[in-house]
Amino acid sequence: MQVYTLGEGTPEVAVVGAIHGDEPCGARAIERFLDEDPDVDRPAKLIVANERALERGVRYVDTDLNRCLPGDPESDQYEERLAHELMAEVRGCTALGIHSTVSYARPFANVACLDGRERGIVAHLPVEQVVDFTVVADGRSAELPGFVDIEAGHQGSAAAADNAYDCLVAFLQVTGVLPGDPPDPNPEFYEVTEPIYKEPGRTYHFRGENFERVAPGDRFADVDGDSLVADEEFWPVLMSDDGHDVLFGYRSTYHGPLSSLPPLDRTEATAESADEATDD
Numbered sequence: 434m435q436v437y438t439l440g441e442g443t444p445e446v447a448v449v450g451a452i453h454g455d456e457p458c459g460a461r462a463i464e465r466f467l468d469e470d471p472d473v474d475r476p477a478k479l480i481v482a483n484e485r486a487l488e489r490g491v492r493y494v495d496t497d498l499n500r501c502l503p504g505d506p507e508s509d510q511y512e513e514r515l516a517h518e519l520m521a522e523v524r525g526c527t528a529l530g531i532h533s534t535v536s537y538a539r540p541f542a543n544v545a546c547l548d549g550r551e552r553g554i555v556a557h558l559p560v561e562q563v564v565d566f567t568v569v570a571d572g573r574s575a576e577l578p579g580f581v582d583i584e585a586g587h588q589g590s591a592a593a594a595d596n597a598y599d600c601l602v603a604f605l606q607v608t609g610v611l612p613g614d615p616p617d618p619n620p621e622f623y624e625v626t627e628p629i630y631k632e633p634g635r636t637y638h639f640r641g642e643n644f645e646r647v648a649p650g651d652r653f654a655d656v657d658g659d660s661l662v663a664d665e666e667f668w669p670v671l672m673s674d675d676g677h678d679v680l681f682g683y684r685s686t687y688h689g690p691l692s693s694l695p696p697l698d699r700t701e702a703t704a705e706s707a708d709e710a711t712d713d
């Protein structure tokens with residue numbers, strides 16, 4: 434794990450790239466940002482998490498780092514130990530994790546157990562969608578308090594690295610590390626309701642588009658010669674033919690623009706104002 438610290442003092446803001454080694458966009462965005470030798474208003478740390486997997490171009494070496502938090506320092510599995518080290522680095526930090534996918538080209542944010550601080554962050558990232566993964570919580574960084582993830586685009590693409598950089602800058606603006614106003618895109622909010630698993634040995638073909646409504650009765654996928662038919666409406670998320678061995682994707686519910694959701698708590702606004710904890 435590589436940890437770069439900017440500014441003076443103990444960072445309370447962190448950006449984490451290369452949680453998955455076959456998703457280089459976060460590490461590229463961090464390198465590009467460091468190359469610019471930026472001036473910061475408050476300290477931040479930039480973390481390239483799974484260097485070993487990044488070097489090999491694989492998602493992980495022993496086990497999925499983003500399914501084994503908080504990890505175990507005594508484990509014989511590399512990522513279990515790494516997860517423990519990563520937890521120590523991001524403890525007490527407001528954090529952004531950077532990922533990429535095979536299923537969708539444009540950036541979107543992933544959250545779980547959304548709180549006001551996290552909602553204030555994702556409202557100001559340059560993304561069109563925010564997806565709540567609380568129902569499938571299974572050791573992901575997004576489940577940590579104050580931690581949000583982005584999916585920056587297609588794995589290995591230049592566009593994903595550019596999107597990751599734009600999200601990194603916006604995140605550092607909303608957390609007061611960088612000067613300037615972050616974007617205010619009012620993304621659409623989706624809540625994952627269940628995963629759809631593949632039957633082993635069968636070939637899947639997704640017929641729809643991620644984030645586009647599947648109506649009851651729609652044939653949304655072909656599985657060998659058969660069709661998968663929706664019995665009720667849903668919005669597909671991270672659905673792809675071969676992005677994952679056992680997981681085809683997720684069903685979600687669409688809740689409307691983020692701004693239309695009821696307020697979560699009084700800390701909502703920006704991470705900076707949450708830190709100050711003042712009355713309006």
Ligand SMILES: [Zn+2]
Pocket residue numbers: 452453456499531532533
């Ligand atoms: Zn990832």
